Amino acid sequence: MDLTPYVDNLRQELAVAAEAGGDDARALAERLTAPLESATRLTLLNALSAAMGEVTRELAPGSVDVRLRGLDPEFVVTPPPAPEPFRETQEPVAAPAAPAPPPADADDGTMARINFRLPAHLKSRAESAAAAEGLSVNAWLVRAVSTALDGGRQASPPGRGKDSGGRGFTGWVR
Incomplete structure (x- = not known):
């Protein structure tokens, strides 16, 4: 200009x-x-x-x-990324291959931090879903990512979620 x-x-x-x-x-x-x-x-x-x-x-x-x-x-x-068009398929969908088992040292307790930008309407839906299951938004997102990557085999941790019978605790401890 x-x-x-x-x-x-x-x-x-x-x-x-x-x-x-x-x-x-x-x-x-x-x-x-x-x-x-x-x-x-x-x-x-x-x-x-x-x-x-x-x-x-x-x-x-x-x-x-x-x-x-x-x-x-x-x-x-x-420009913002264009949404992919919805395609309805009539062909049978093959079952996804079983994901490889996680390495033995996969849960070594280390954490990685990322910034995650989410549209406001999805953020409010994620907050509602997390609250309904008695989880923080972060814990709910971690579980959703894990479930998506593990092909739906990930179960919620014991003592958490809506089936915990009130045994779960949330908050900060010093």
Whole structure:
């Protein structure tokens, strides 16, 4: 995006305003326009960056970034991923191959942290499902991922969930 027309327009507007003040005001305006060009460009870039931040919040998980090429900004648009079309199959679906058994050291107690962005409507559904089973959202998500990866063979831990008969505890301990 070329900012030059906008900067030139501001320079012309300043010159027109200075004409009303006479020769001294016009001379001052001419001396000020050159140093004001960089400040004007910087202000326009700040406004564009803020605007693209708002667009990105509305477009999530897509985004719009502003990059500076020379003196002019460039917009980089990353569209949200297109949903895969639903295909109804009439053919019988083969049973998935049995997943490989987890390695012996799979449950060594280490944890990995990830950031997980979830649309608000799915977040509220996950919170409701976790609450219905007496689990934290994190525990529910861990179990859902484990079940998905293990082909549905994962059972809930003993003493947890809605069949625990009230034996489960939640909260923090010091």
